[in-house]
Amino acid sequence: MLILALESSCDETAASVSRDGREILSNVVYSQIDMHALYGGVVPEIASRKHAEKITAVAAEAVRQAGIEWSDLDAVAATCAPGLIGALLVGANFAKACSLMLNVPFIPVHHIRGHIAAGYVAFPQLEPPFTALVASGGHTVIIDVEDYTKMTVLGTTRDDAAGEAFDKIGRVLSLPYPGGAALDKLAQTGNKDRYKLPRASVNGHPFDFSFSGLKTAAVNLAHNAKQKGEEIDPNDLAAAVAHAVADSVVPRVVAAAKEMGRKKITAAGGVAANSILRAKLTALCEKEGIELYLPPLSLCGDNGAMIACQAYYEYMAGNTSDSSQNCYANMAVSDQLCGR
Numbered sequence: 001m002l003i004l005a006l007e008s009s010c011d012e013t014a015a016s017v018s019r020d021g022r023e024i025l026s027n028v029v030y031s032q033i034d035m036h037a038l039y040g041g042v043v044p045e046i047a048s049r050k051h052a053e054k055i056t057a058v059a060a061e062a063v064r065q066a067g068i069e070w071s072d073l074d075a076v077a078a079t080c081a082p083g084l085i086g087a088l089l090v091g092a093n094f095a096k097a098c099s100l101m102l103n104v105p106f107i108p109v110h111h112i113r114g115h116i117a118a119g120y121v122a123f124p125q126l127e128p129p130f131t132a133l134v135a136s137g138g139h140t141v142i143i144d145v146e147d148y149t150k151m152t153v154l155g156t157t158r159d160d161a162a163g164e165a166f167d168k169i170g171r172v173l174s175l176p177y178p179g180g181a182a183l184d185k186l187a188q189t190g191n192k193d194r195y196k197l198p199r200a201s202v203n204g205h206p207f208d209f210s211f212s213g214l215k216t217a218a219v220n221l222a223h224n225a226k227q228k229g230e231e232i233d234p235n236d237l238a239a240a241v242a243h244a245v246a247d248s249v250v251p252r253v254v255a256a257a258k259e260m261g262r263k264k265i266t267a268a269g270g271v272a273a274n275s276i277l278r279a280k281l282t283a284l285c286e287k288e289g290i291e292l293y294l295p296p297l298s299l300c301g302d303n304g305a306m307i308a309c310q311a312y313y314e315y316m317a318g319n320t321s322d323s324s325q326n327c328y329a330n331m332a333v334s335d336q337l338c339g340r
C-alpha cells in the first residue's frame, strides 16, 4: 500500500511516500528555520504562508523521488493535530484535495503518534507494546503505547517543553534559534558541575515534568553575570542545562516503563537528538535490562516519513476520513482524529 503523507504542523514543510508503513520511498523536508531565526522563534503567520508556497513542490518531489506516479497512490495522509492551526490547515487541505482528485482515502494523523512512529521506520523489528518519550519544542510527554493506535499519556510537562527551555537558554547565550543543537555542541566540552540548576518534580505525579524553573534559573544566571560585568562560560552552562534536562527526563521514562511492565523504550522529537540525554538513557536502560530504540537524528525532528508510517497503521485500524476533516491546535495523543 502506497501512502503520500504531508507534515506542516510547525516550521517544516515535509512530504514522504511509504510502502506498507515502514518502507520509506522518499522523505523530503523543506525547513523554514532560517526565516524564523530572524525573529528568534516561529512566527505562525509566516509559517502558514511558507507552507502554502512550498507544499505543492515538496509533495511533487516526494512522489518523484519515490519513483511512482500520482495515480499509484492508495491513500493520502496529513498531520491534522496538534500544531499551529494555520500551518496544519495548509498540509491537511492540500492532502484532502489530492485524495479527492485521486479518489483515495484521506488519513488524518496525530503529530505525536507520528513522532512515535519514527521508531518503526528506524527499527523494522520494533512493535508495541512499549513506552515512548516524545520531547520536542512543543511537547515533553511519556506515553504508554499499547498498540499502534492505542496509547495513554503517563506524564507530561506542566509548563514549558524541554525544547522550549533549550531554545530560551540558547537565546540568552546569543545562539541562533533554535538553540537546542548548538547548546548540545557547546555542552560537549563543558563542566556540568560549575553551575547548579534545579531538577523539578511534581508532587503526586511521578511522571510529570516542569522545565520553567530550570529555564528561569539558567536565564537568571546569565543575566546576573552580565549585570556584574562577569563572563558566563557558555560551555559550562550548556553542560549544566543538558544534564538537568536529562536528569529530569531519563529516570522518569524508565520508571514509567517499569510501572507498566514494558520491556522496550523509544524516544523521538527534536530533543531526543540530544547527545547527553541519549547517553544517559542508553546507560540506564542497559542497567535496567530494557531494550532501547533510539531513531537516528534525521528521524527525531519533524519529517514526513514518520507521518507516512503512522498513517498506514491508522488506515489498518480503519481511521480514515474525508474532506470534512478539520484540524486541531491541541489534542491528546489518546484521542481519535477522525469523526471529530
Ligand code: KG4
Pocket: 010, 135, 136, 137, 138, 139, 162, 163, 164, 166, 167, 178, 179, 180, 181, 184, 269, 270, 271, 272, 273, 274, 275, 300, 301, 302
Ligand atoms: O521535533 P522538533 O523538530 O519540532 C517540534 O515538533 O517542536 O523539535 C525541535 C526542538 C527545538 O526546541 C530544538 O532546539 C530541539 O528540538 N533540539 C535539540 C537538539 N536538536 C534539536 N535539543 C537538544 N539537543 C539537541 N541536539
Ligand code: ZN
Pocket: 111, 115, 136, 269, 270, 301, 302
Ligand atoms: Zn514535532
